[in-house]
Amino acid sequence: MTVLEMLRGVRPSADADEAGGAASQAPSWLPEPVRDVLVGLATGLLSLLVVVVPTALGWMLEPRSGGSMAEPIGAGSSLWLLVQGAHLGSGATKVAFVPLVLGGLAVWLASRGAGRALEGSDVDDEFAADLLPRSVLVVGGRWWLGYAVAVGIASALTLAGSLPLRWPSLAVPLLVVPALALALAIRRLAREADVLGPRFDAVVVPDTVRRASGPARRGLVLLLGLATAVVLTAVGLRWGAVTSLQAEVGAGFLGGLLLIGAQLAALPNLALWVVGLLAGPGFSVVDGAHTSLAGSSTGLMPLVPVFGAMPEPGAYPWFVRLLVLVPVLVGAYVGRRSLAAVARLSSLRTKASVASVACLLVAATIGAFDALGGGSLGAYRLGDMGTPALWTTLVVAVELLVGALAVVAWDAWRLRR
Incomplete structure (x- = not known):
C-alpha cells in the first residue's frame, strides 16, 4: 500500500447505507x-x-x-x-x-x-x-x-x-x-x-478546429515518428562511436544505466532537432557545430554518448537536400486526413480551412515542445543547443501547408472533372 x-x-466515506439510506461515515x-x-x-x-x-x-x-x-x-x-x-x-x-x-x-x-x-x-x-x-x-x-x-x-x-x-x-x-x-x-x-x-x-470550439484536431494529431505523430526513426537509425549506424563515448564517460554500471535512461528520456528532444533538420533550419549541438541538409561543421562536443551519432563534418551530396520534402509529404498526409474529416461535397473553402488549421496546430505544437525542452547545458558554446524554435515553427508550418493545400487543390480538380 x-x-x-x-x-x-x-x-x-460518502456512500449511502443500503438499509437506511443514510451516509455511512x-x-x-x-x-x-x-x-x-x-x-x-x-x-x-x-x-x-x-x-x-x-x-x-x-x-x-x-x-x-x-x-x-x-x-x-x-x-x-x-x-x-x-x-x-x-x-x-x-x-x-x-x-x-x-x-x-x-x-x-x-x-x-x-x-x-x-x-x-x-x-x-x-x-x-x-x-x-x-x-x-x-x-x-x-x-x-x-x-x-x-x-x-x-x-x-x-x-x-x-x-x-x-x-x-x-x-x-x-x-x-x-x-x-x-x-x-x-x-x-x-x-x-x-x-x-x-x-x-x-x-x-459557453466555450464552443469552432467547428473547423474540432475537425482539424484529428488530422493534426495524426500528422504530429507521423512527423515525430519519422524524426525519431532518423535518430535511432543514426545511433545504429554509428553504434561503435556511441558505445566508445559511453565507455569514456566512466560512469560505472549504475551510473551508466542512469545515463542511458537520461538519453532515452531526451529522445523526443532529439527528434525535435531532427524535425528542424528536415525542415531546413538545422540544429546545433554547440556553438560552431551546425548541422543542416547542406552539411555539418565540426566542434568540441560535450561528452554525451548519443552525440557520437552525429554525422561526419563536411558538405553533403545535393540529393540530401531532397529530405526537405519530408515535411511537405507529411503535410499532404494531413491534407488527406482533413478531407476525410469533412463531407465529400463540402466547399473548397471548408476543406482548405480544416487542412490549414491542422497544419498550423502541428507546427505550433512542434514549436511549443521545442521551447519547453529548452536548449542549454552550460555557458558560452553550450548555451544555445538544438533548433531555433520560432524559425523552425514558421518553416514547418509553410512546408506542411504546401503539401496539405496541394492535396486539397488536387481533390477539388478531380471533383470538377
Missing part, C-alpha cells in the same frame, strides 16, 4: 484539510524520491573521496526541479534542458496525486463563479499547497549540491506543473461527474 492509498482511506484520524495537504506533500515527495534515490545509490556505489551524502541528495533535488522546468546554474552557466519524457512523467505523477485528493471532494457542491464546485476548488488548493511545500523542500536541498537553482525559474515547478496536473485530474473527474460549471458551456 502506497502513502497516497493510506491517505486516501482517511476521508469519511468511516472513522477519520485526520481532518480533511490536513489530509488534502498531506496528499499534495506525498505526491511531490514520492516524485522527488524517484530521482533522488537512484542518484544517491549511484554515489554510494562509487563515492568520491571527501564527498558526503548531502551532495547526491542535493544533485538529485536539482535534477527533479530541472525536469519540471526549473533552470540551474549561476553566472554565465545555465542548464535549461528538460528531457520531455521525464517532464511528462512528472506532470502525470502529479496528476495522479491530485486525482486522489479530488476523489474526496463534493462534486455536488455549489459552483464557484460558475466554473467548478467550491469543494473541488478548495481541495485542489489544499493539494497545491502540499505540493508547493514539497517543491520548497527540494529547493532547500539543492543548496547542499553543486547544481545551484536559478530561483526565478522556480515558478514553473511551483505553479505551472501543479496547474497542469490539476487540469488533468479535473478532466478525469469530469468524465465521471458533472463538475464543469455553466461558464464552460
Whole structure:
C-alpha cells in the first residue's frame, strides 16, 4: 500500500447505507484539510524520491573521496526541479534542458496525486463563479499547497549540491506543473461527474478546429515518428562511436544505466532537432557545430554518448537536400486526413480551412515542445543547443501547408472533372 492509498482511506466515506439510506461515515484520524495537504506533500515527495534515490545509490556505489551524502541528495533535488522546468546554474552557466519524457512523467505523477485528493471532494457542491464546485476548488488548493511545500523542500536541498537553482525559474515547478496536473485530474473527474460549471458551456470550439484536431494529431505523430526513426537509425549506424563515448564517460554500471535512461528520456528532444533538420533550419549541438541538409561543421562536443551519432563534418551530396520534402509529404498526409474529416461535397473553402488549421496546430505544437525542452547545458558554446524554435515553427508550418493545400487543390480538380 502506497502513502497516497493510506491517505486516501482517511476521508469519511460518502456512500449511502443500503438499509437506511443514510451516509455511512468511516472513522477519520485526520481532518480533511490536513489530509488534502498531506496528499499534495506525498505526491511531490514520492516524485522527488524517484530521482533522488537512484542518484544517491549511484554515489554510494562509487563515492568520491571527501564527498558526503548531502551532495547526491542535493544533485538529485536539482535534477527533479530541472525536469519540471526549473533552470540551474549561476553566472554565465545555465542548464535549461528538460528531457520531455521525464517532464511528462512528472506532470502525470502529479496528476495522479491530485486525482486522489479530488476523489474526496463534493462534486455536488455549489459552483464557484460558475466554473467548478467550491469543494473541488478548495481541495485542489489544499493539494497545491502540499505540493508547493514539497517543491520548497527540494529547493532547500539543492543548496547542499553543486547544481545551484536559478530561483526565478522556480515558478514553473511551483505553479505551472501543479496547474497542469490539476487540469488533468479535473478532466478525469469530469468524465465521471458533472463538475464543469455553466461558464464552460459557453466555450464552443469552432467547428473547423474540432475537425482539424484529428488530422493534426495524426500528422504530429507521423512527423515525430519519422524524426525519431532518423535518430535511432543514426545511433545504429554509428553504434561503435556511441558505445566508445559511453565507455569514456566512466560512469560505472549504475551510473551508466542512469545515463542511458537520461538519453532515452531526451529522445523526443532529439527528434525535435531532427524535425528542424528536415525542415531546413538545422540544429546545433554547440556553438560552431551546425548541422543542416547542406552539411555539418565540426566542434568540441560535450561528452554525451548519443552525440557520437552525429554525422561526419563536411558538405553533403545535393540529393540530401531532397529530405526537405519530408515535411511537405507529411503535410499532404494531413491534407488527406482533413478531407476525410469533412463531407465529400463540402466547399473548397471548408476543406482548405480544416487542412490549414491542422497544419498550423502541428507546427505550433512542434514549436511549443521545442521551447519547453529548452536548449542549454552550460555557458558560452553550450548555451544555445538544438533548433531555433520560432524559425523552425514558421518553416514547418509553410512546408506542411504546401503539401496539405496541394492535396486539397488536387481533390477539388478531380471533383470538377
